[in-house]
Amino acid sequence: MGDLVEVENLTVAFRSKRREGLFRSGPSLKALDDVSLTIGENETFGLTGETGSGKSTLAKVLVALYKPTSGTVRFLGREIDYKNRKDIAFLRQNVGIVFQDPVRSLNPSLTVKEVITEALIAAKSIPKKDYDERINFITKLVGVTKDLLPRRPRELSGGQRQRISLARALVVPKKLLVLDEPTSALDVSIQAQVLNTLKRLKSELNMSYLFITHDINVIKYVSHRLGVLFYGRLVEVGDTRTVDTEPKHPYTQSLISHVLTLKKVGLQEAVVSEHRPAPSGCRYRIVCPAAFERCAAVPRWVNLGSGHLVSCFLYDHSSKKENGALLPTTAAMGGDLRVPPHDPS
Amino acid sequence: MVVDNPGETDARQTLAPGISSRPPEAARPPEESGNGTVLDIKDLTIDFVSVDGRVRILNGVSLNAKKGEVVGIVGESGSGKTTLGLAILGLLDSPPADIVSGTAFFEGKDLLKLKPAELEKVHGTGINMVFQEPLDSLNPVYTVETQIGEALKVQRKRQDPPAAQETEGETKNLITDLLRNLCIDKPEEVLERYPHELSGGMRQRVAISISIIEKPRLMISDEPTTGLDAYVQNRILGMFSAQRKAGETLLYITHDLTIASQICDRIYIMYAGRVMEAGETRGVLQEPLHPYTSTLVASVPQGFEDAPPLSVQLGEPPDLRNLPHGCKFNPRCPYAKDVCKETEPKLEEIFSRRYAACWRVDKELGRFS
Numbered sequence: 134m135g136d137l138v139e140v141e142n143l144t145v146a147f148r149s150k151r152r153e154g155l156f157r158s159g160p161s162l163k164a165l166d167d168v169s170l171t172i173g174e175n176e177t178f179g180l181t182g183e184t185g186s187g188k189s190t191l192a193k194v195l196v197a198l199y200k201p202t203s204g205t206v207r208f209l210g211r212e213i214d215y216k217n218r219k220d221i222a223f224l225r226q227n228v229g230i231v232f233q234d235p236v237r238s239l240n241p242s243l244t245v246k247e248v249i250t251e252a253l254i255a256a257k258s259i260p261k262k263d264y265d266e267r268i269n270f271i272t273k274l275v276g277v278t279k280d281l282l283p284r285r286p287r288e289l290s291g292g293q294r295q296r297i298s299l300a301r302a303l304v305v306p307k308k309l310l311v312l313d314e315p316t317s318a319l320d321v322s323i324q325a326q327v328l329n330t331l332k333r334l335k336s337e338l339n340m341s342y343l344f345i346t347h348d349i350n351v352i353k354y355v356s357h358r359l360g361v362l363f364y365g366r367l368v369e370v371g372d373t374r375t376v377d378t379e380p381k382h383p384y385t386q387s388l389i390s391h392v393l394t395l396k397k398v399g400l401q402e403a404v405v406s407e408h409r410p411a412p413s414g415c416r417y418r419i420v421c422p423a424a425f426e427r428c429a430a431v432p433r434w435v436n437l438g439s440g441h442l443v444s445c446f447l448y449d450h451s452s453k454k455e456n457g458a459l460l461p462t463t464a465a466m467g468g469d470l471r472v473p474p475h476d477p478s
Numbered sequence: 479m480v481v482d483n484p485g486e487t488d489a490r491q492t493l494a495p496g497i498s499s500r501p502p503e504a505a506r507p508p509e510e511s512g513n514g515t516v517l518d519i520k521d522l523t524i525d526f527v528s529v530d531g532r533v534r535i536l537n538g539v540s541l542n543a544k545k546g547e548v549v550g551i552v553g554e555s556g557s558g559k560t561t562l563g564l565a566i567l568g569l570l571d572s573p574p575a576d577i578v579s580g581t582a583f584f585e586g587k588d589l590l591k592l593k594p595a596e597l598e599k600v601h602g603t604g605i606n607m608v609f610q611e612p613l614d615s616l617n618p619v620y621t622v623e624t625q626i627g628e629a630l631k632v633q634r635k636r637q638d639p640p641a642a643q644e645t646e647g648e649t650k651n652l653i654t655d656l657l658r659n660l661c662i663d664k665p666e667e668v669l670e671r672y673p674h675e676l677s678g679g680m681r682q683r684v685a686i687s688i689s690i691i692e693k694p695r696l697m698i699s700d701e702p703t704t705g706l707d708a709y710v711q712n713r714i715l716g717m718f719s720a721q722r723k724a725g726e727t728l729l730y731i732t733h734d735l736t737i738a739s740q741i742c743d744r745i746y747i748m749y750a751g752r753v754m755e756a757g758e759t760r761g762v763l764q765e766p767l768h769p770y771t772s773t774l775v776a777s778v779p780q781g782f783e784d785a786p787p788l789s790v791q792l793g794e795p796p797d798l799r800n801l802p803h804g805c806k807f808n809p810r811c812p813y814a815k816d817v818c819k820e821t822e823p824k825l826e827e828i829f830s831r832r833y834a835a836c837w838r839v840d841k842e843l844g845r846f847s
Contacts, residue, residue, distance in 0.1 A: 177783065183707040183709070184677070184707055185677075290795060292794065293794065320554040320733055320795065321554070321735065321774060321777040321778060322774060322790055322795075323794075323795070324779075325777035325779070325788040325790040328779060329788055332787065347707060347708070349708070350736070350778065350779045350780070351779050353779070353781070353783075354779035354781060354782065354783065354785060354788075355779075355783060357783050373782055373783060374782050388709075391708040391711075391712050392708055393708070393736040393737060393740055394778075394780070395739050395763060395778055395780075
């Protein structure tokens with residue numbers, strides 16, 4: 134499995150609107166802070182975390198709706214220069230996106246067919262005579278019947294709208310599909326249908342998915358690998374089964390233990406206060422029950438074997454003063470995750 | 479130094495309040511109100527009238543809730559869950575709503591026949607509701623503190639005999655504690671803000687705290703935790719459990735079966751404005767009688783990436799303007815027979831305290847056949 138996307142030390146900062154004085158702008162907020170990850174070909178990478186953890190920011194960087202403040206994004210080995218139009222076009226040609234809200238992400242004044250055709254026009258590379266054939270092919274694949282084509286979004290149900298978003302994203306073949314909470318607004322039975330369709334599509338169209346959701350049950354069901362974000366920082370990455378059954382980071386452990394399932398009985402006592410990120414060091418240390426003095430520094434990545442990585446001092450058994458690369462090189466790890474060269478001092 | 483070791487987690491779960499140790503329900507006919515039945519809805523039918531004609535939103539819904547019980551109303555969008563909640567509160571505007579038939583008794587009074595002034599006395603401390611969209615229920619021009627404080631004042635005034643009002647400082651402390659309990663960080667700062675300055679999740683929690691502080695005898699919550707993180711969701715559900723212990727009745731409207739399985743004593747499964755199945759939560763979800771309930775249960779994702787596809791019904795949710803003949807679920811039902819397409823089944827007691835409306839459920843065998 135080669136790497137399709139390589140994200141390295143990605144930081145996205147937003148400047149606060151509130152100004153301090155006339156000329157000084159307010160503090161900037163890091164929505165993503167030094168995030169590195171890779172998505173392999175034909176892989177579904179699940180990204181989870183609570184509201185405000187930066188999940189959607191990452192999605193938007195991958196379709197060039199946001200520009201990175203620092204760090205690099207490589208797609209098919211090509212480093213994307215976000216100032217270069219050609220690079221952005223290249224990225225958008227290969228990456229599709231489906232948003233959470235099926236109402237707001239479709240133009241209400243266009244018919245379903247027009248919505249999908251717009252994507253074809255935007256791609257530029259497709260001759261006009263092929264449009265109908267393409268639309269027929271994709272609508273059949275995502276399960277949109279022909280009678281829906283002349284309708285407008287408001288006449289459709291949530292599940293149908295989300296299928297149309299899918300058709301629009303995939304009518305021009307993509308290498309990567311970014312799914313930002315694609316089923317959160319849907320009813321359970323419709324969610325199940327959409328999840329089934331997504332799984333089928335992936336094998337039929339040879340794509341990778343970046344699947345973003347806060348619903349652990351869903352993410353477990355769809356993704357090969359899982360990344361957990363906490364306030365802009367990735368805290369744990371690994372094989373979904375491993376992360377779910379043996380979560381290592383205290384945050385992941387707490388997150389997984391709070392997941393409701395049909396079989397679970399009784400409620401898990403929630404943490405006392407809302408999660409507040411620490412301004413420095415490990416962001417989770419304010420709430421973390423296992424925090425100790427080392428957590429004041431930014432934790433390094435610890436490789437627990439077979440691509441399971443955790444960014445937590447509990448597993449970092451090197452001495453505090455030791456400097457330099459703790460981890461084997463990316464190549465030695467099977468290219469699972471680029472190791473950010475953290476400075477522990 | 480592992481934080482939550484799995485063994486510990488399990489132990490805590492079984493000890494969780496009120497969930498595992500449920501008091502046995504006393505056998506009593508539902509007609510006898512006054513001995514524990516707080517809410518008793520019978521045969522409620524509601525139409526919405528518009529220029530396009532009449533649409534039946536609720537059709538012969540009967541439902542009851544006893545003191546201290548958590549009753550779940552589960553169904554997909556358009557099944558009439560919210561309309562039911564609004565009808566109980568008397569908040570349906572007429573027109574477009576038209577209450578065709580039915581009664582809704584709350585503590586011996588028919589809510590559907592109360593005058594606005596009488597209804598107002600019931601609202602708040604008698605019955606209140608947490609709405610799905612919190613912005614609708616908060617006043618945009620008052621701070622959080624004022625709004626929660628107002629609810630507290632009403633609660634104190636209506637106590638029998640009226641309790642003394644707290645001083646400003648005491649009120650503030652009470653509210654801060656409540657907000658902190660709902661996982662709100664720095665509640666002192668939140669108190670001074672206006673609803674639009676808060677995130678969706680925070681607003682929802684402010685709305686919930688207004689409801690909680692009024693200590694209603696019946697609380698209706700309409701998808702109160704939709705869109706909230708797992709932690710906050712757990713915390714809110716935990717607070718609801720605590721309220722139940724204090725003798726409050728809760729009507730919990732949701733489409734999320736995992737939540738319903740956590741906190742509800744009994745659930746009603748609704749489809750196209752009808753009750754399809756009802757009974758004790760565990761029984762209904764573990765051994766569903768109605769094919770619709772089975773599909774809902776099967777729709778909850780379980781397992782990992784290599785798990786088989788989820789078994790789901792085909793087709794879209796029902797169009798209330800254009801419902802099929804017979805059982806309203808029959809176009810989506812894999813087990814539909816001829817009779818299902820002709821006559822609509824009635825909700826019947828299949829065995830003790832388990833109800834289902836399905837031709838394929840055999841009353842003698844007591845199961846789906």
